[in-house]
Amino acid sequence: AQTVTQSQPEMSVQEAETVTLSCTYDTSESDYYLFWYKQPPSRQMILVIRQEAYKQQNATENRFSVNFQKAAKSFSLKISDSQLGDAAMYFCAYRRGQETSGSRLTFGEGTQLTVNP
């Protein structure tokens, strides 16, 4: 079974600084997708960024970028120029590329990010 591990229950960053959230996963599959979701205090889950395993290039979305190390099974999220609105719980998630699993997402335990003014 696939597992996703986020080893940092809490992180903090100063406004305008950069922070990196860690995620590792375990899978025997070669075709899969990885995601970072943000859950602010409203508890609405928001997709931040996604990465296809077959792509070597790291995904970026504005101030958010990932460091995808397939051999090491590592998928970290870097937030640049942190803003107060970035404060939230961040979840790393994995999904197999095959449809037989029903496209189910497996989530890590989450990292609570605090942004200090």
Add this chain to the structure above:
Amino acid sequence: DGGITQSPKYLFRKEGQNVTLSCEQNLNHDAMYWYRQDPGQGLRLIYYSQIVNDFQKGDIAEGYSVSREKKESFPLTVTSAQKNPTAFYLCASSILGIGGYTFGSGTRLTVV
């Protein structure tokens, strides 16, 4: 606007009563999912459905039941057999084969 609607936002029930949480989507997504979230924990999959009239158990299906009579709707019933039903419940949907999920805003269930 397309999206997923979960209702109600807050729900209170007495112990021993069954309760049904609503989830409706107008995104024309094939697959729908129910997750449970407890404090300090990630999301755990309860049930999911890829097509109408078919659904599969997730990791923590005991004490829950679902139906998928329409593509747009995937209600979750929390039965009296669920030992610790107080939690935050999230519904999601996706297009099969691509992309991540679109989530609803969640239902906070409290059993007293």
